[in-house]
Amino acid sequence: MNNNLYPLKFNPILKDKIWGGQKLKTILNKESDLPNIGESWEISDVEGDTSIVSNGSLKGQSLKDLLKNYKAELIGTQNYRIFKDKFPLLIKFIDAKEDLSIQLHPNDELAAKRHNSFGKTEMWYVFQADEDSNLIVGFNQKMTPEKYLEHLENKTLTKILNFDKVKTGDTYFIEVGRVHAIGAGVMVAEIQQTSDITYRVYDWDRVDDHGNERELHNDLAIDAIDFDMPDNFRVTYDKTENQSNEMVSCPYFTTSYLKVTDNLKKQNHHDSFLIYMCVDGEANITANNITETVVKGETILLPAAIKDFEIHSKGATLLEVFA
Known part of the structure; x- marks a missing residue:
């Protein structure tokens, strides 16, 4: 084993979001003056948002530095063969004070063609949820592109979406192409591919401080939605102590x-x-x-x-x- 390597911690990268709140400060003790902290990027190799080591002899080095210097010793032989000097995962904590936009993520093929990026398969672990808070995952009925576009046009999209009430420990697997959103009052741990590509299809008619609505991506989204996905997004798992x-x-x-x-x-x-x-x-x-x-x-x-x-x-x- 390389004796220079040890358990590494990183400075969190905090993101101000229109839907964010203060729980990342009050519950998770993240230090920030941001008014609406929506996300804490714990480990990131997204361009422009690279994590910096916060502990030990490698303190101050970036994740990119570590990848260049340690290669497979850092991420494994197979991972290094596939990803080279790119870290394959993005790790986050998310606090939704308000509902996130209804969104989805493209698969690897579309993301590479359109954005020179990976797709964004992800999962959520709910570690705090206010009473009666929801996640939106998938549709509540069999869906076709035609029916979906009709509801989008009439601003009745929420009528066809599946709302799940959640509590601590609930876990969801969000595959590419699945429409989803984190609801108000929910905090999640999110594990995902290294990608920041999101197609926003509806944002609750919200406007920012200047009266502007956020950009939607419906032209891109319609090709990326998988309308035939089964409702297999809820994850069940054992909780046997002292084992993975x-x-x-x-x-x-x-x-x-x-x-x-x-x-x-x-x-x-x-x-x-x-x-x-x-x-x-x-x-x-x-x-x-x-x-x-x-x-x-x-x-x-x-x-x-x-x-x-x-x-x-x-x-x-x-x-x-x-x-």
Whole structure:
């Protein structure tokens, strides 16, 4: 193992959003003067928003620097073969004070052709939800492009959308082409492909401080919507303590639920980095004789070269992610 590598933390990149609130400050202790913090990008290699290491001997280096210097030791041999000096995932916490726009994301093929980008397959883990808050995922009836466009034109889109009431722990897998939105009062942890391509189809007729509506992308969206998707977006998973319980596995990432109530000796058997998002409690992660603490609302990256490590906690809930 490369002795220079250890559990890495990064400075969160906070995003002001028209629909954002203050929970990322009040609940997750993110420091910011922004009035409407909608997103905290925990680990990002999106152009113009590259994460910077916040701990240890590599503090101040960017994720791009790490990729150039450590290559497969950071992300794994197969990942490096596919992605080169590009980190494959974007990791976020999201706070929706108001409803997000109704949106969807293109697949890899469309995103590459139109935007020179990856598609955006993603998942949500609800870690706080106000009473009676919703996620919007998919349609509530069999849908055709013609019927969809008719409702879009008549501003009755919400009549055909599926609203799900949610609570802490609810998990959703959002494939490309699926219409969706996070509802007001919901905070999620989001794991996704590295992409910032979103097609907005309806934004609740909102205007900004200057009276302008946000741009919609309906011409692009109509080709990107998959009208034949089954209603398989709700994720069920085990919560057995002190072991990794798989939640979502797709070609881009695998995420597991890990409730730690003991001292765990862990091994990374994957040809990949490991990411731990702490969604409750706190844990100490020790690798290469270096211990880092991760608390609720924090994220930590274990480079692929680290194969043996320990997690100590009396009750942390972690999302474990690899690519």
